[in-house]
Structures are given as C-alpha cells and as structure tokens.
Amino acid sequence: MKADLGDLSAFVAVARAKGFRDAARATSSSASGLSDAVRRLENRLGVRLLNRTTRSVVPTEAGLSLLARLEPVLSEVESALDVVNGFRDTPTGTLRLNVPVSAARLVLPSIVPRFLAAYPEIRLEVIADESFVDVLAAGCDAGIRYEERLEQDMVAVPIGPRVQRMAAAAAPDYLARRGRPAHPRELLDHTCMRARFASGAMIRWSFEQGGETVTIDPAGQLLVQVGGAIDLTVDAALAGSGIVYLFEDWLRPHIESGRLEPVLEPWWPQFSGPFLYYPGRRLLPAPLRAFVDFIRADAARPAS
Numbered sequence: 001m002k003a004d005l006g007d008l009s010a011f012v013a014v015a016r017a018k019g020f021r022d023a024a025r026a027t028s029s030s031a032s033g034l035s036d037a038v039r040r041l042e043n044r045l046g047v048r049l050l051n052r053t054t055r056s057v058v059p060t061e062a063g064l065s066l067l068a069r070l071e072p073v074l075s076e077v078e079s080a081l082d083v084v085n086g087f088r089d090t091p092t093g094t095l096r097l098n099v100p101v102s103a104a105r106l107v108l109p110s111i112v113p114r115f116l117a118a119y120p121e122i123r124l125e126v127i128a129d130e131s132f133v134d135v136l137a138a139g140c141d142a143g144i145r146y147e148e149r150l151e152q153d154m155v156a157v158p159i160g161p162r163v164q165r166m167a168a169a170a171a172p173d174y175l176a177r178r179g180r181p182a183h184p185r186e187l188l189d190h191t192c193m194r195a196r197f198a199s200g201a202m203i204r205w206s207f208e209q210g211g212e213t214v215t216i217d218p219a220g221q222l223l224v225q226v227g228g229a230i231d232l233t234v235d236a237a238l239a240g241s242g243i244v245y246l247f248e249d250w251l252r253p254h255i256e257s258g259r260l261e262p263v264l265e266p267w268w269p270q271f272s273g274p275f276l277y278y279p280g281r282r283l284l285p286a287p288l289r290a291f292v293d294f295i296r297a298d299a300a301r302p303a304s
Helices: 005-017 020-027 031-045 061-087 101-106 112-118 172-178 184-189 230-238 248-257 286-300
Strands: 050-052 057-059 093-099 122-128 142-145 154-158 163-170 194-196 205-209 212-216 223-225 243-247 261-263 270-272 275-279
Touching: 005 020, 005 031, 005 050, 005 057, 005 061, 020 031, 057 061, 093 101, 093 286, 101 122, 101 248, 112 122, 112 286, 122 286, 142 286, 154 286, 163 172, 163 205, 163 248, 172 261, 184 205, 184 212, 194 230, 223 230, 230 243, 230 248, 243 248, 275 286
Parallel strands: 093 122, 093 142, 194 223
Antiparallel strands: 050 057, 142 275, 154 275, 163 243, 163 261, 163 270, 205 212
C-alpha cells in the first residue's frame, strides 16, 4: 500500500506537537493542510491514527505504532536529502537546539552571533527547556546538557567553558544585618533563595574545600522552578532578601558591580562544562554539521 511521504510527515509533525496548530507553527504550514493530510492517510490506511478533541490531539494505539516506525525512517530520509545541501557554497536550512536556560544565558551568547554571521542562510531555533527530553521526539536536531545527564548513545561535543563553578552571594546590606557565614552549615541560619526542577526535586546546595564536601538544604521564603523564574532569585538577592546560589558566571556581573557580595567563595564547587549532543547518525543535516564543525573549530582556537 503506497502512502504519500508528505502525508506521513504531516502525521509525524502533528503527533510530535500534540496539536495541529503547534505542528503548523513548527513546520511553517497551515493547520487545515495538516488536518487534510492526516485525514487522507487515515482513509488510505483504513484506521484512525489520532484521537482529536477540542483540547488535545493524542495518537491512538495504531498511531503510536506507526509513529515509532516512521520517526527513524523519516529522519534518515531528511538526512539523505540533506546530502545535496553539502554541494551548496553555504549550507542552508533550520537548526533546532534544545538547551537549558543556563546555556541560553551563559553559553550561547558568545557563539550564536558569530555562527549566524558565518552561515547567513541557516535559521537557528533555540528552545530553552529544563526537562530531560528526547531531542528527536521534541523535533530538535541537537541539545546542550551536562555530562551526568547525557544519554549513552549520543555523540557529545564540548561547548562553552570547560570548567564552571556554582556560587553563593548576597547583598552587602543583608550580610551586614545577618552576618557573614564562615562555613556552609551556617547557611542553615540564613534566608536562602531555593529552586527546584520541574520534577519537583529540590536543588541542594553543595560546597567543597580541602577535600571536605558539604551538601545542605537551607530554608527560605522564596522557591522557584528552574527556568525563566531563576532571575527572580537574583533580583530578590539584589534587594537584600537573602542568599542566592547559582552559576558563578550568572552572578559575576553583580559581584563585580558591588551589588552582590560573594558568600563562602573558597567553598564554591567546580564542575565540568556542558556538551552539545546529538544522535549518532551516519548522515547529519547540513545545518547541524555546520554548527558542530563551528563549535569544534572554536574550541581549537588559541585563547586570546
């Protein structure tokens, strides 16, 4: 039984996006056109692939089975067609990256403008997401994560700073009122801005010095979910509400301006920097290949 490749692609896009409108935005097409394509495919196969309500679109059991088989096949088709892109003077197409907010804030700003200038025909989409998603299922080509969160079957390329630190800081007037901690355990007597992952797991505060590691769960009035609300903890710290614990590079401008004062700086823990990761496919889309090559060349440049 023959099926139109465009109709199959439309079904995969809608199933991934869990809706016709979101799929239309992701594919730069119309919701009605996608609906017609899925309906044609269902009629041709004689089976319902999607359950549609006014609020959601969910694959049926048959739809899930088809989706599982189609995704890798269509991915290989796209990669095969993209080989032609390599014959262009300049690669073209869309590159979609799934990254944590910290990478969007601290890693990509020094890379993206130069990459876009080098490849003017590539369109870059960045989705800031703290969830540990399957990049392909999310419709992305690659992602950025830290080593402990990488899947074993992924290709990982170092991106950004290779060593980072977590830092604690507070406004000078807060520390003048409440005192300056000399040991991490003294933070238990302070007001601390806390954060948790979307899963609900709290981010614990870790410190290390001279072979001693201390991990604590301090208390505080403000709790945010990791993501866009993290800046609120910085703003609260700047206003004198308590102590914030975050990437050093995130807090460094405020420390250098004097609006925040380092807390327990000799105890700030180091960790390895992030990685660009992507599935180990034989054929990479030209925009992703260009980005990987750009990152590798960037890492090979002598430090200025």
